[in-house]
Structure formats: structure tokens, C-alpha cells
């Protein structure tokens with residue numbers, strides 16, 4: 390009988406943890422799903438706070454070690470399972486740009502989206518690490534214009550991370566439908582793994598509502 394998988398995934402449907410759900414689906418490694426109901430505050434209970442003291446999803450444990458922050462989890466999984474082809478390995482000249490994109494989403498793209506979503510006034514572009522929302526989008530637009538993916542022909546964990554923020558930002562109508570970004574998002578949404586994730590997440594929403 391198979392034992393506990395190495396990966397346990399702490400997930401709440403319709404949340405940022407869909408980033409890791411997508412990553413896991415692309416990865417194809419077995420994992421145990423631990424569902425959290427945000428409406429019931431299950432993510433603020435002591436047993437989960439021991440895994441993520443921020444009381445946020447996503448989180449995973451890998452062989453019992455807790456890892457949080459969506460981009461870090463995706464980076465970790467891609468490196469830990471190199472046979473998936475989702476990482477750019479150390480030593481490859483594209484490793485630096487790959488890491489840049491992994492960090493760019495939580496440090497530049499997301500803060501810009503949140504600013505716009507909550508109509509926060511722009512702070513000084515030279516003080517804000519993300520410069521401005523428009524500058525961030527412009528950089529991404531130029532990167533995906535050549536495509537098909539951020540690193541060219543290879544789909545990587547960086548596409549999961551940046552792509553998730555772009556798709557979410559477009560859904561909440563913060564990201565404008567610029568043709569390059571819309572085409573990139575469409576390419577990502579055509580991936581069978583992401584389509585399976587959408588279907589599965591809808592089932593999980595229904596399960597939690599029941």
C-alpha cells in the first residue's frame with residue numbers, strides 16, 4: 390500500500406493557492422490535498438498557523454518541511470522535480486532571468502494590481518519597488534510578445550507564477566486587455582493542466598458550499 394506522499398498541499402478554492410494547484414498539475418507528482426475553508430476561518434487555527442504563521446494559503450509540506458509563499462513553492466517544486474522540465478537549472482545562462490520572473494510577480498506585478506484594485510494612489514515610482522503598474526505591465530508585455538513563454542520555447546514555473554497573476558488581474562478587470570498579454574494568457578489557459586485545475590476548483594467550491 391502506498392504511504393503518505395512527500396507533498397501535502399494546503400489549498401482553499403478560488404484563492405491564490407490555485408497557483409500551486411496549477412504547478413502541481415503541471416508537475417504530475419502525487420500529493421495529498423488538505424482543503425481549508427476560509428469562510429470557516431480554518432486557516433487561522435493553531436494547527437494551520439504552525440505551517441503558515443501568516444494564516445494564508447497556499448502552503449505545502451514536503452517530507453514534513455513547511456514551505457509558504459506561492460512563488461517560492463513553485464520554484465522549490467520545479468527544482469526538486471527537475472524531470473518535469475519546469476525549472477531552468479543552475480548553470481544555464483537563463484537561470485537568472487528565470488529567477489527574475491519568479492520574483493517579479495510577488496514583488497512588482499502583485500503590488501501594482503492591488504494598488505489599482507483598491508484605487509490606492511500611486512506612490513512615488515522611485516520609492517515603490519514596483520515602480521508603477523504601467524511600467525510593470527510594459528516590461529511583461531515586451532517579454533511575452535515574442536513568446537510563446539517568458540523564457541521563449543520552454544514553459545516554466547515562472548509562467549505559472551506570472552501567468553496566474555495576469556489571469557487573475559484580467560479577471561478582476563485591473564489588467565487591460567493589451568493584445569500581447571491577452572494572447573499570452575490565452576496560450577496559458579489552453580494548457581490541459583490549467584483546464585483541469587479550473588474544473589477541479591469548481592468542484593471544490595461546490596463541495597465547500599454543500
Ligand SMILES: N[C@@H](CCC(=O)N[C@@H](CS)C(=O)NCC(=O)O)C(=O)O
Pocket residue numbers: 403404405406427432444445446447457458459460495
Ligand atoms: N504572499 C502570499 C499571499 C497569500 C495570500 O494572500 N493568500 C490569500 C488568499 S488569495 C489568503 O490566504 N487570504 C486569507 C486571509 O489572509 O485571511 C503568497 O504569495 O503565497
